[in-house]
Amino acid sequence: MIRFIHVSKEYARGGLALDDVSFHIAKGEFAFLTGPSGAGKSTILKLVYMEELPTEGDVRVAGVHSGTVRRAEIAQLRRKLGVVFQDFRLLEERTAEQNIAFALEVTDAPRASIATKVSRLLTQVGLSSKANALPRELSGGEQQRVAIARALVNDPFVLIADEPTGNLDDRATRGVFQLLRDINAAGTAVLMATHNLELVRRSDYRVIEMNRGQIVYDSAEAAADAAVDGRSTPA
Amino acid sequence: MRLTLRETLLAFRRAPLLSALSVMTIAFSLFSLGLFVLVAVNIRDALQQVEERVEIRAYIADGTPVEALAAALGDIGAFPEVARADGISQEEALERARAELGEFRDVFDAAFLPASIEVRLKPGFRDPETVSAVAARIRTYPFVDDVRFGEEWVRKLYNIRNLATAAGIILGVAFAAVAIIIIGATIRMAVLARGREISIMRLVGATDGFIRRPFLLEGLAKGILGGILALALTYFAHSLISRTLVATRFFDDRIIIAGIAFGALIGFLGSAVSVGRHLRRV
Numbered sequence: 114m115i116r117f118i119h120v121s122k123e124y125a126r127g128g129l130a131l132d133d134v135s136f137h138i139a140k141g142e143f144a145f146l147t148g149p150s151g152a153g154k155s156t157i158l159k160l161v162y163m164e165e166l167p168t169e170g171d172v173r174v175a176g177v178h179s180g181t182v183r184r185a186e187i188a189q190l191r192r193k194l195g196v197v198f199q200d201f202r203l204l205e206e207r208t209a210e211q212n213i214a215f216a217l218e219v220t221d222a223p224r225a226s227i228a229t230k231v232s233r234l235l236t237q238v239g240l241s242s243k244a245n246a247l248p249r250e251l252s253g254g255e256q257q258r259v260a261i262a263r264a265l266v267n268d269p270f271v272l273i274a275d276e277p278t279g280n281l282d283d284r285a286t287r288g289v290f291q292l293l294r295d296i297n298a299a300g301t302a303v304l305m306a307t308h309n310l311e312l313v314r315r316s317d318y319r320v321i322e323m324n325r326g327q328i329v330y331d332s333a334e335a336a337a338d339a340a341v342d343g344r345s346t347p348a
Numbered sequence: 349m350r351l352t353l354r355e356t357l358l359a360f361r362r363a364p365l366l367s368a369l370s371v372m373t374i375a376f377s378l379f380s381l382g383l384f385v386l387v388a389v390n391i392r393d394a395l396q397q398v399e400e401r402v403e404i405r406a407y408i409a410d411g412t413p414v415e416a417l418a419a420a421l422g423d424i425g426a427f428p429e430v431a432r433a434d435g436i437s438q439e440e441a442l443e444r445a446r447a448e449l450g451e452f453r454d455v456f457d458a459a460f461l462p463a464s465i466e467v468r469l470k471p472g473f474r475d476p477e478t479v480s481a482v483a484a485r486i487r488t489y490p491f492v493d494d495v496r497f498g499e500e501w502v503r504k505l506y507n508i509r510n511l512a513t514a515a516g517i518i519l520g521v522a523f524a525a526v527a528i529i530i531i532g533a534t535i536r537m538a539v540l541a542r543g544r545e546i547s548i549m550r551l552v553g554a555t556d557g558f559i560r561r562p563f564l565l566e567g568l569a570k571g572i573l574g575g576i577l578a579l580a581l582t583y584f585a586h587s588l589i590s591r592t593l594v595a596t597r598f599f600d601d602r603i604i605i606a607g608i609a610f611g612a613l614i615g616f617l618g619s620a621v622s623v624g625r626h627l628r629r630v
Binding site for chain 1: 551
C-alpha cells in the first residue's frame, strides 16, 4: 500500500535527507517513525503525500508511482490520505466546522452531503459542541482533533501524522493518541512520526527508527528475523 | 463557480484593509498612466488641428481659360493624397486680402492678385516629402505660374509631430511598465498573505485550477475596480484642468474601455503569475 524502494532524497540546500530507505506499510497497519530531529522522518512523510519526490528510488502509494506521477494525480492521491501536523494547519478565519467542510468543498463533494458528514466527523472526534468555534478559541488538543477530523473527510486509507502530539500537554496527548488508535481500529492505517517514546513504549505497534537518513531499526523486520531464527534453531 | 465567488468575496471581507490598499495602489498607478495619456491625447489633437492647415497653393497665369482650370481642379481633386481642391478667382483673392488686411483695403485692385488653386491634403499625406511631390505634380500644368506650400513650416511641424509621437510612445511604455510592476507587486503581496491557505488547500487535495480560480477572480476584480477609480480620478483632474487652465478633451469610449481592460488584465495576469509560483512546487 505504501512502499519505499531504495529511496534517497537530497535537498538542493541541506544535503542528503534520506539514504537508500526501503520499507512497506500494509493496509490497516499502525507504525511509528521515531528518531532524533533531522533523521528524515518528516521527509519520509512528505514523500508519502508527494509534497516531495525522491531523488533516487521509487515511492509507491496506493498505485501511484513517484517516478511517473503527474500533478493532477497528486491532488487525487491526497484525497485518499489524511495528513495532520504538529502545528495543526487550520485556517484561522474559519470555524471548526468550516475547516472540515473546506476539505470536502475543494474536492467538489456534493454540497448536500457535506453538512451531514461534517457533523458526523465532529462527533467522532468529540467536538460536536465546538462546531462554531474558531481555532484560536480552541485548546491545542481540540485544534488537533479538528485537524484529524479534516484529515478523515474523504475516508482515507492512511492517516499520516507528523508529530501530532508535539505541541500538546500529557492529557491532550493521550486523548489524541487514543483517537488515532480508534481510527486505526476502524481500519485506517496510521503512519505517525513522533519524539514521544512514552507513547511508543505504551503500545505494541510497529516502530521504524531513523537516524541520519537511514532506517536503523524496524520492529517488523526484527520480529521476522526472530521468527526465522526461531524456526532455524534445532528443536 | 459558486464556491469560487464565495471564496473571492470572503477574501475581500477578511482582509478589507489589504484589499482596499491594493485597489488604491492599482488605481493610483493607472491614474498616473491615465494623466499621461490625457496629456498625450490632447497634444495629438492640437497638432492635428495645426496639421489641417497644411495646404498647397498653385498660382494660375493670367488669361487661363476657365475650362482648362476646371479640368485641372477635377484632376487634382482626384489625386489620392488630396482631400479637396478649390479654385480661387482673382476677385475672391481680392476679397480675402481685403478681409485679412483691412487697413490696406484700398491699396489692392483685382489685377494685382493672381487666381489660384487651393489644395488640402488628406491626413497621413502631410509629411514634407508627400507635400513636395504633390506640389511638383501640380507644377507640371502649363498654366501654373508658381506653387507655394511653406516648405520650412511643413518640415518643422512634421518634426514636432514625430518628436511628440516618439516621446509619447517611450513615456507611455515607461508609465505602463511602472503600473504593471506596482500592480504586480501589490497582487503578489495579496497572494503571499494567503500562502498558508494555499498550502492547506493543496494538502487536502485541491487541484491547481481550484486553488487558482478565486485568486484570478480577485485579481480581475481588483484590476477593474482600480481601473474605474483611476478613471474617476483622471476625470476629476481633467475637469479641474479644463476649468482653471486650458480646455481639454476627455478620453473617448475606446480609451476608457482599454484603460479598464488594462487594469483587469494586469490584475488577472499578476494573480496568475503569483499563484503559479506558489503552485510550482511539487
